[in-house]
Amino acid sequence: MQPETAILIGIMFTVATYLVLHRSFVRILFGFLILTTAANLFVLSMSGTPDGKNAPVVPAVDTGAVMVDPLPQALILTAIVIGFGTAAYLVFLLYRLFLDQKTTDAIALYRTGPTDEPTDPPTS
């Protein structure tokens, strides 16, 4: 792994952890977005340094150059799509939470404590 990529991933993980530990659910969402990107970058960096290597689509016969390992790229393609879907879901959940409770701050939300006395199961 290249040192500059490693440092970048480290910074992104730090920022994401900082955001996730906040009380505001919106910041947790942003932390999650940065965290998925950091994880994808981490997996991408597993294909090694790309210097002097060909992109996986170009046949390497004439130049004799080595291909970059394509598998991590295939993996993060899947991971990006899944991460995008879950992020979209989280945004909607947050929006509904905000509409229902008029706040996204954890302290204000849980002031009454967890629902010790839940509503009765629906009988229909």
Place this chain on the structure above:
Amino acid sequence: MNWPALPFLLPLLTALAALFMGRPGRLRRQVVGGSAALQLLLALYLCARTLDGSRLVLGIGGWSAQYGIVLVVDLLSAIMLALAALTALVTILYGFVESRLAVEHPLRLPLVQFMMVGINLSFCTGDLFNLFVAFEIMLIASYALLTLEVDNWEIKETYPYVAINLFGSVFFICACGLVYARFGTLNFAQIAARAGTMTDDPLLLIIALLLLVVFGIKAGLFPLYFWLPNSYPTLPIPLAALYGGMLTKVGVYVLLRMLATLLPPELTLIHRLLLWLSAATMILAVLGALSRNYIRGILSYHILSQIGFMLLAVGFFTPLAIAAAIVYIIHHIVVKSSLFLIGGVAAWLNRTDDLERMGNLWEKTPWVGVCFLLQALSLAGIPPLSGFWGKYLIITVGLEQRAYVLVGVCIVASVLTLVSMLKIWNGAFWKSSLKILVHREDPRWKRMAALCGALTMISLGIGLGAEGVFRVARQAADTALDQRGYIEAVTRITNPKEATP
């Protein structure tokens, strides 16, 4: 015949069919119910096929095992498939009885089937990244089901569930990346073949710890379980039974698969860590159960306490201990989902599941009481009910390994389980008060109770036929622990010329 692909193709097709049928209707219910029954038959067939310890391997697309997707079904997977299908069938039928067509949410059945796709795929897969995809399918469907029918007040309990599982997924991707960097493959068999030669590599320990965190979140292991006891009670009863019975057990299954089949057995540090974490889970969760005062809350905490028992057995890591864990999983899934359903019937009859406002059930509906009593005592581990045999095996293994403290924790947790079950018994069934009404006008509760009775009979059968169940579990444990056989089976199917690495 590509049998290993059917367990997840069947629910996938059912889900799509149910989606295209649109509004809830009688035909749609028949299709989904029939498909659930078919899934159970299929899983039982797979059990019969793998009973001799063989493995059904399918290389999808004919790629080499190192890069392609491989599906592997061995006896352990087949048992889990059968349990998942049984739970799904019973909870779907319970849902049919409980809610009338007019009030059924149109997305509930398709989402349950999508969740079954994820659950079944994670039992069948032989590839780490495919496992990640399976987990995501399962989790996204479970998020959607969790928030589908919650009211405005309970929506805040679902956010921690979604958030913690998202972080689990991110760590899972990181673990996949590390595994690929270290082993150059994501295939279980190839990882097992290569990890066996590098047991003193520190990176292997890091990978194992990362996987422990990821699957510990899914299973609800001690420091990572806070999301579960508040979010599960927000679900409607049949879904709570499905979640409580199956979802956390997927985490347990995968941990078992990782430690037994994937990682070399010399990783004793992980096993020891798992032992103490599961002991903590067991005792803290049962104390949590004592603190709750409504049925769904108590039962949700009990899921965690029982997870502690299973993972304790996995942590002991002898063939007998793995077999004990499998016996315990078989017992637990049946008992736990039936307890949720019985709780649902009780809540239906009293129109609440707050123990303060319940009562009179033993007097008015003794058969529901009998079902509850049998299952609750089984959960606590009273012989000859099914829970006793699992606990007996775990304690035997513990005594063999001279882990007296852990055995003591087991026994204390069992006694406290009994106490909290007695709390439900006293509150809902035994207490008699003139002020509390039992609503028996609507006859639907009889059919719901009959389903609970069927599960109770199965659980009784497991308890009385413990010898046979144990033999099957022993065979499953031996197959799961046989790394060499696993590697051979996978490499043979994808590349017949390639010898065992």
